[in-house]
Structure formats: structure tokens, C-alpha cells
Amino acid sequence: xxxxxALPYSISQGLIWGIMAIGVYITYKILDIADLTVDGxxxxxxxxxxxxxxxxxxxxxxxxxSLLVGSLAGLLTGILHTVFGIQPILAGILxxxxxxxxxxxxxxxxxxxxxxxxxISMANILPTILWSLLFCTVIVxxxxxxxxxxxxxxxxxxxxxxxxxxxxxxxxxxxxxxxxMISNGLVALSGALxxxxxxxxxxxMGTGSIVIGLASIVIGTTIVSKISSNFAVQLIGTVLxxxxxxxxxxxxxxxxxxxxxLKMLSALIVAVFLAIPYCKSTYxxxxxxxxxxxxxxxx
Amino acid sequence: MKKIISIxxxxxxxxxxCLSLASCGSSADFTVGICQxxxxxALDAATxxxxxxxxxxxxxxxxxxxxxxxDAGNDIPTCSTIIGTFVSSSVxxxxxxxxxxxQAAKSATNTIPILGTSITExxxxxxxxxxxxxxxxxxxxxxxxxxxxxxxxxxxxILGLKEGAKVGLLYCSSExxxxxxxxxxxxxxxxxxxVCTEYKFSxxxxxxxxxxxxxxxxxxxxxxxxxSVADNTGIIYNVCSPKNVPVYAGxxxxxxxxxxxxxxxxxxxxxKKTGEMAAKILLEKEDxxxxxxxxxxxxxxxxxxxxxxxxxxxxxxxxxxxxxKIVTED
Numbered sequence: 001x002x003x004x005x006a007l008p009y010s011i012s013q014g015l016i017w018g019i020m021a022i023g024v025y026i027t028y029k030i031l032d033i034a035d036l037t038v039d040g041x042x043x044x045x046x047x048x049x050x051x052x053x054x055x056x057x058x059x060x061x062x063x064x065x066s067l068l069v070g071s072l073a074g075l076l077t078g079i080l081h082t083v084f085g086i087q088p089i090l091a092g093i094l095x096x097x098x099x100x101x102x103x104x105x106x107x108x109x110x111x112x113x114x115x116x117x118x119x120i121s122m123a124n125i126l127p128t129i130l131w132s133l134l135f136c137t138v139i140v141x142x143x144x145x146x147x148x149x150x151x152x153x154x155x156x157x158x159x160x161x162x163x164x165x166x167x168x169x170x171x172x173x174x175x176x177x178x179x180x181m182i183s184n185g186l187v188a189l190s191g192a193l194x195x196x197x198x199x200x201x202x203x204x205m206g207t208g209s210i211v212i213g214l215a216s217i218v219i220g221t222t223i224v225s226k227i228s229s230n231f232a233v234q235l236i237g238t239v240l241x242x243x244x245x246x247x248x249x250x251x252x253x254x255x256x257x258x259x260x261x262l263k264m265l266s267a268l269i270v271a272v273f274l275a276i277p278y279c280k281s282t283y284x285x286x287x288x289x290x291x292x293x294x295x296x297x298x299x
Numbered sequence: 300m301k302k303i304i305s306i307x308x309x310x311x312x313x314x315x316x317c318l319s320l321a322s323c324g325s326s327a328d329f330t331v332g333i334c335q336x337x338x339x340x341a342l343d344a345a346t347x348x349x350x351x352x353x354x355x356x357x358x359x360x361x362x363x364x365x366x367x368x369x370d371a372g373n374d375i376p377t378c379s380t381i382i383g384t385f386v387s388s389s390v391x392x393x394x395x396x397x398x399x400x401x402q403a404a405k406s407a408t409n410t411i412p413i414l415g416t417s418i419t420e421x422x423x424x425x426x427x428x429x430x431x432x433x434x435x436x437x438x439x440x441x442x443x444x445x446x447x448x449x450x451x452x453x454x455x456x457i458l459g460l461k462e463g464a465k466v467g468l469l470y471c472s473s474e475x476x477x478x479x480x481x482x483x484x485x486x487x488x489x490x491x492x493x494v495c496t497e498y499k500f501s502x503x504x505x506x507x508x509x510x511x512x513x514x515x516x517x518x519x520x521x522x523x524x525x526x527s528v529a530d531n532t533g534i535i536y537n538v539c540s541p542k543n544v545p546v547y548a549g550x551x552x553x554x555x556x557x558x559x560x561x562x563x564x565x566x567x568x569x570x571k572k573t574g575e576m577a578a579k580i581l582l583e584k585e586d587x588x589x590x591x592x593x594x595x596x597x598x599x600x601x602x603x604x605x606x607x608x609x610x611x612x613x614x615x616x617x618x619x620x621x622x623x624k625i626v627t628e629d
Binding site for chain 2: 005006008009010013054100104109110111112113114115121122123194196197198199200202203204205207208246249250253254256262263284
């Protein structure tokens with residue numbers, strides 16, 4: 001009974017983190033870059049929002065500013081990778097470290113409360129779900145449109161086969177930086193919404209968030225690939241993955257398990273979903289090859 | 300094979316649902332949700348004090364209480380998840396043990412009474428303008444703030460610090476309450492003519508480097524009631540002890556790990572006070588929106604015998620002054 005009552009919270013958390021997962025999807029699945037900047041840019045979004053909103057800025061403007069500042073973080077990672085030739089993983093880690101100091105400077109202290117948000121609030125869970133759903137829908141719609149444009153397609157090509165794209169005259173460096181900027185902008189937006197949800201922007205709020213993003217992508221795409229490989233469906237699947245992840249997380253907490261095991265459980269959930277497609281194809285598919293071999297031998 | 304797996308999955312789902320259904324419907328009169336930021340000595344003591352006091356107070360009226368305890372593993376978003384669980388299961392009261400938990404609870408409900416504990420400054424935690432001791436709404440609680448200027452004076456007295464002596468203030472930059480304490484203590488010390496320098500570390504990975512720099516450049520070090528410091532007193536001891544730099548701790552748990560003395564509030568006592576406040580709220584004797592934040596009225600001066608001996612501080616003189624001795628096991 002408790003678990004059913006807690007479902008609205010899992011759904012709203014899943015939707016908010018789903019936006020972050022969409023951001024990670026762009027770098028991880030489309031550009032094939034493991035971008036660790038997100039641990040820092042999630043907090044950057046939250047911190048920027050907390051400070052601007054507390055200063056009296058209009059909420060939509062504050063959200064937009066958070067998105068733009070987050071995309072600057074992506075720009076930094078992109079420059080470190082393309083201009084200075086640093087490996088993308090390392091570039092992401094370096095930016096993450098830089099962002100720790102930047103975030104502390106933005107916040108001015110370790111933790112800043114966020115209150116009186118008219119759209120997202122744990123106390124009013126139904127409007128929160130509706131608003132997050134609206135954000136997700138609009139974002140999926142915009143991205144679906146964008147990745148169908150020429151720039152969007154060249155971005156997908158860059159991630160798919162960089163050498164061939166370069167041979168076709170695509171500016172791969174520009175695309176990588178653009179992809180990182182869009183991705184981190186979305187992650188920062190998610191951070192801004194999250195800070196409203198949890199009531200505070202805290203310097204530690206982004207730690208380990210890359211795992212949640214990857215978990216959502218893996219869970220969601222595994223489930224949704226059976227239905228369609230349409231891009232919009234994949235993005236929706238990613239958000240669905242985040243909701244499922246948080247539902248399982250909520251379920252585990254409801255069981256009253258030791259909180260020390262929570263991180264291990266998160267990793268196990270990801271591992272199980274990562275292993276399912278591989279195990280299916282390796283251990284559970286019928287061995288067609290041998291049959292054909294014995295048939296051909298007769299000829 | 301597929302059938303077996305799908306049956307297993309279905310069975311585990313059913314078992315899971317049964318388990319969660321079984322947990323609903325408790326026989327106690329009240330249900331209280333306790334969310335603690337992370338397990339460590341001070342926060343644990345506060346929780347224990349809360350439970351003991353609340354059970355005792357309710358027993359006097361013939362009522363029982365069931366506690367739902369969860370700790371967030373020092374992960375901020377997990378605080379929201381746990382509080383969400385409490386709110387959705389309609390607990391009668393929430394105990395928020397530490398600042399991020401209080402912030403999550405405040406944003407999650409305007410109706411369920413929330414009592415905070417182990418929170419240094421409510422005005423800072425909830426960004427309240429003109430905070431006068433009453434938070435209002437559905438929030439109240441106890442504070443772990445010790446009289447900071449008394450702590451600073453104690454440091455000067457025991458160590459015999461003269462004008463121009465250098466004091467390093469070591470704290471974790473990601474801890475909300477530490478900066479406030481450090482500001483108050485350094486203001487007091489500077490008013491007495493000492494030179495104060497802040498040494499900030501971001502987490503246990505750079506604590507050694509920062510502590511080494513602080514120990515090299517200071518005559519004495521002050522650490523506030525900082526969760527990261529409390530978790531890593533061993534590192535600070537290993538850095539400061541060989542250099543013979545005395546470390547004054549903000550509370551007893553840190554003092555027993557690396558400090559020579561402290562003016563400590565008892566976390567168990569403020570937990571107890573919170574439990575008593577909770578009983579009054581649950582039995583509807585008092586309205587939470589008018590309850591003032593309470594403090595530990597009688598902090599105790601304590602010293603760590605082993606570390607004082609190593610530093611050559613006269614412990615007999617401290618005993619004569621009525622200080623309590625903390626004996627640590629080696």
C-alpha cells in the first residue's frame with residue numbers, strides 16, 4: 001500500500017531525471033562519447049537556478065539561464081576535447097572538477113535552499129508530474145525535429161562514423177561541441193528542476209548522476225527497442241527508463257533495506273539490464289549455424 | 300527457458316507486492332518517520348535520544364509509537380526519495396536529522412509536522428529573513444549550535460594563545476553549517492588579536508593536503524561540527540599529531556578522534572529534547588508553528604587525555620577547572 005502511494009513520487013522523480021537522461025543519451029548514444037561532465041553540470045543548473053530565482057528573477061527566465069550556463073559547461077568539455085585533443089572521458093572529468101569550484105562560487109556556500117516554486121514542488125505532486133511531463137514532451141518534440149534537420153543529421157553521422165563523416169565534408173569538431181552543449185544544457189535544466197523538487201541546491205547533488213543517466217538509457221532502450229527504433233520512441237523510452245529506475249529504487253527503499261547497499265543495488269539494476277540483451281543472444285538463441293553447416297556438407 | 304524466467308519474474312513481483320502490503324497497517328498509535336543524512340556517531344546519538352524520549356513520553360499517556368528509520372547514505376537526492384516514502388505513507392511526524400533532510404522535508408509537505416535536529420542554524424538552512432527562533436508553519440526542532448565564542452575563549456585559555464598567534468580554521472567546503480561556525484569563531488578570535496586563516500577542503504581526498512598546509516602554517520587549529528571532519532578524524536590526527544599542532548574540536552565525537560579539547564553539546568540530549576517536543580505535538584498539547592528552536596542548555600567542557608598528554612598540556616589543571624575527561628581506547 002505504501003509502495004502504491006509512493007508511485008507519484010517515483011514518477012515525478014523519473015520524469016525530472018528523464019530530462020537528464022535525454023541529455024546523456026545525446027552524448028552517449030548519438031555521439032558515442034562517455035561524458036562525465038554531467039556530474040558537475042547537474043549541480044551547475046541547480047545552483048544557477050537557486051541563485052537567480054532567489055534574486056527575484058522570473059522562473060522561466062531563471063530556467064533558461066540555467067540551461068544556457070549548463071551548455072557553457074558542455075562548451076568547455078568540447079573545447080578541451082577538440083581544440084586541445086584531450087580524450088573525451090578525461091575532458092569530461094576535468095570539466096567536472098572545474099565545475100566543483102564554479103558551483104561553489106555560484107552558490108556562495110555549500111547549500112542553498114529553493115522554495116516557493118510555482119511549478120515543481122514535492123508538496124503538490126500532481127502539478128509537478130504534469131509540469132515535468134510537459135517539459136519532457138516539449139524537449140522530445142524539439143529534439144526529434146532538430147535531429148531531422150541537416151545539422152541534426154550531420155550530428156548523428158558524426159557519432160555513427162566519424163571518419164566517414166569527415167570524408168563527406170562534415171565538420172566533426174563543431175558537431176561534437178554542439179552535441180556536448182545541447183546535452184549539458186538539458187542536464188542543467190534537469191538540475192534546475194531537481195533543485196526545486198528537493199528544496200535545495202547542494203554542491204553534492206550531482207555526484208554519481210552519470211550512473212542514473214546511463215541506467216535510464218539502458219533500461220529504457222532495452223524495453224523500447226522491441227517496439228520501434230524510431231528516434232522519438234527511443235527518447236521516450238529513455239524517460240520511461242528513468243521512471244522505472246526510480247520505481248525500483250523507491251521499492252527497494254520501501255523494503256527497508258540498509259541504505260549502504262543502495263549504490264550497489266543501483267549498479268546491479270544497470271548490470272542486469274545491460275546483460276539481458278547479451279545473454280539473450282549468446283545463451284538463449286537457437287544455434288542456426290551448425291544446422292546450415294551440416295546441410296551444406298551434404299552437397 | 301523463457302517460460303521459467305517469466306514465471307520467476309512474476310513470482311518475485313507477487314512476493315514483492317505481498318511484502319509491501321504486509322508492511323502497511325501498523326498497530327501503533329503513531330507512526331514517525333526518521334530520516335538521517337548519514338550514519339555517524341553524533342547523528343546516531345541524536346536519533347537514539349529522540350526515540351528514547353518519545354517512547355517514554357508517549358508511554359506515560361498509554362500510547363505506542365512505530366518508528367520508520369532510513370538513512371540517505373550522504374546522498375542528497377536520496378533524502379527526497381525517503382521523505383517521499385514517509386509522506387506517501389502518511390506518517391504522523393517526520394524527524395529530519397541534518398540540514399539537507401530538513402530542506403527536502405520542508406519542500407515535500409506543508410501539513411505533516413517536521414522536527415529538525417543536528418541542524419546548526421535554521422535561518423541559514425531555510426533562508427529565512429529576520430529569523431527570530433520560530434520557524435513557523437509545520438517546522439520546528441533543535442539545534443546543535445554550541446556557544447561558539449565560549450569555545451574560542453576556551454581555546455585561547457588552555458593553549459595560552461597570545462596576540463599575533465596564528466589559528467587555522469579547517470572545514471569542508473561542501474558542508475552548509477561549517478562556514479557559519481567558522482565565521483563566528485574567527486570573528487571572536489580576531490577581536491582578541493589573533494590571526495585567523497581559513498583552510499577549506501572539498502572531501503576526504505584532499506583533506507590530507509589541506510590539513511598538512513594548515514598544520515604547517517598555524518599555531519593551533521579549530522574544526523567545527525562538520526560531518527566530513529567527523530568521518531575523517533583519523534586523517535587529521537595523523538597529520539597534526541607529529542607536528543604537535545593542537546586541534547580544538549567543535550564537538551565530542553571529533554574531539555575523541557583528533558582534538559585536545561571541546562565544549563560539547565550532547566547530541567543525545569538534543570535528540571531527547573526533540574523527542575519531548577514530538578510528544579507534545581503528537582498529543583496535541585502544543586502547536587508546532589509556535590514552537591521555538593531549542594538548544595542544549597548545558598554544554599560540557601571536555602578534554603582528550605591522550606592527545607593533551609602528547610601535546611604537553613597540563614591535564615591536572617584541567618581537572619581542577621572541572622573539565623570532563625574523554626578517555627579513548629588505543
